[in-house]
Amino acid sequence: MEPIIRIRGLTKTYQSGFSALKGVDLTINRGEIFALLGPNGAGKTTLISIVCGIVNPTGGEVRVDGHDIQRDYRRARSLIGLVPQELTNNMFDTVWATVNLSRGLFGKPPNKPLVEQTLRDLSLWDKRDERIMNLSGGMKRRVLIAKALSHEPAVLFLDEPTAGVDVALRRDMWEMVRKLRDSGVTIILTTHYIEEAEEMADRIGVITGGELVLVEEKATLMRKLGTRQLTVHLQQPLAALPEWLGGLPVQLSENGHALVYSFGEQEQNGVAELLRRLDQHGIEFKDLHSSQSSLEDIFVSLVHGRGRGADSAEAPQ
Numbered sequence: 001m002e003p004i005i006r007i008r009g010l011t012k013t014y015q016s017g018f019s020a021l022k023g024v025d026l027t028i029n030r031g032e033i034f035a036l037l038g039p040n041g042a043g044k045t046t047l048i049s050i051v052c053g054i055v056n057p058t059g060g061e062v063r064v065d066g067h068d069i070q071r072d073y074r075r076a077r078s079l080i081g082l083v084p085q086e087l088t089n090n091m092f093d094t095v096w097a098t099v100n101l102s103r104g105l106f107g108k109p110p111n112k113p114l115v116e117q118t119l120r121d122l123s124l125w126d127k128r129d130e131r132i133m134n135l136s137g138g139m140k141r142r143v144l145i146a147k148a149l150s151h152e153p154a155v156l157f158l159d160e161p162t163a164g165v166d167v168a169l170r171r172d173m174w175e176m177v178r179k180l181r182d183s184g185v186t187i188i189l190t191t192h193y194i195e196e197a198e199e200m201a202d203r204i205g206v207i208t209g210g211e212l213v214l215v216e217e218k219a220t221l222m223r224k225l226g227t228r229q230l231t232v233h234l235q236q237p238l239a240a241l242p243e244w245l246g247g248l249p250v251q252l253s254e255n256g257h258a259l260v261y262s263f264g265e266q267e268q269n270g271v272a273e274l275l276r277r278l279d280q281h282g283i284e285f286k287d288l289h290s291s292q293s294s295l296e297d298i299f300v301s302l303v304h305g306r307g308r309g310a311d312s313a314e315a316p317q
């Protein structure tokens with residue numbers, strides 16, 4: 001896959017002496033949705049702010065489509081749209097004026113049809129003559145997105161896009177982001193909602209304490225770290241785990257009323273073997289329930305345990 005952003009050895013030490021980024025290496029591929037997941041204070045906003053040229057790095061290098069973010073700032077920045085966490089609109093402007101102005105600030109010639117289309121896509125067209133202060137919180141957020149898209153960026157950064165928004169708007173946002181990706185925009189979003197990363201991302205990066213501890217395809221991550229479990233609820237409880245289940249990763253639970261079989265991707269055949277042995281020994285069951293450990297389990301083990309998966313973080317190239 002073709003990279004659009006390359007980050008190498010990025011460090012940031014704030015004037016206070018606090019080290020917010022401790023050598024981050026990351027490549028973002030063209031056309032993907034990348035979710036940067038991390039707890040409060042992990043360094044997500046610092047990372048985004050450096051790529052967007054708002055904060056100067058202490059060390060390392062960032063290139064956007066080959067352009068160095070410091071040496072070739074204007075070219076690099078023109079490729080990026082940023083939807084910040086805080087609302088930064090001029091409340092007295094109309095929606096139409098503010099989005100057109102944003103485009104102008106990037107030195108782009110006026111393009112009314114494009115701005116109209118952007119507003120239509122974001123369901124803001126009916127509100128185009130409304131002053132921003134008269135819009136709901138959700139609509140104001142949409143205006144931020146429209147502004148960020150006004151200069152046709154190749155990459156869109158969304159910093160905590162759904163923090164504090166209701167469930168319906170969150171779903172709308174996700175839908176909107178998917179449409180943008182389908183139109184060819186690369187999306188990088190920060191979130192501490194695991195559900196959001198799980199729902200949206202093609203790849204997930206986990207950052208904690210200024211270090212990127214994992215970068216992985218979401219599907220691979222789920223497969224690699226997520227174990228699946230099959231719970232067999234028995235008609236009659238068992239006093240102990242029978243000998244004839246030896247060799248299978250099975251445990252007795254619920255006071256002998258259930259057998260729990262834990263397995264990875266490779267061990268699916270064991271399910272048939274388990275059911276065959278139960279049948280052979282006349283053990284009847286009420287129902288079967290299968291579950292998969294979620295990204296949340298993985299995240300908690302990474303952020304608190306820090307051991308697991310750290311070797312999957314990208315090596316510098």
Ligand SMILES: Nc1ncnc2c1ncn2[C@@H]1O[C@H](COP(=O)(O)OP(=O)(O)OP(=O)(O)O)[C@@H](O)[C@H]1O
Nearest residue numbers: 014016018020038039040041042043044045046047
């Ligand atoms: N200007 C600054 N001066 C000193 N320290 C700062 C500054 N900005 C951020 N920090 C510190 O750097 C760390 C990382 O902050 P950052 O905002 O990047 O985290 P974050 O992952 O975006 O967190 P959140 O999810 O809470 O937004 C925090 O401990 C923060 O207090």
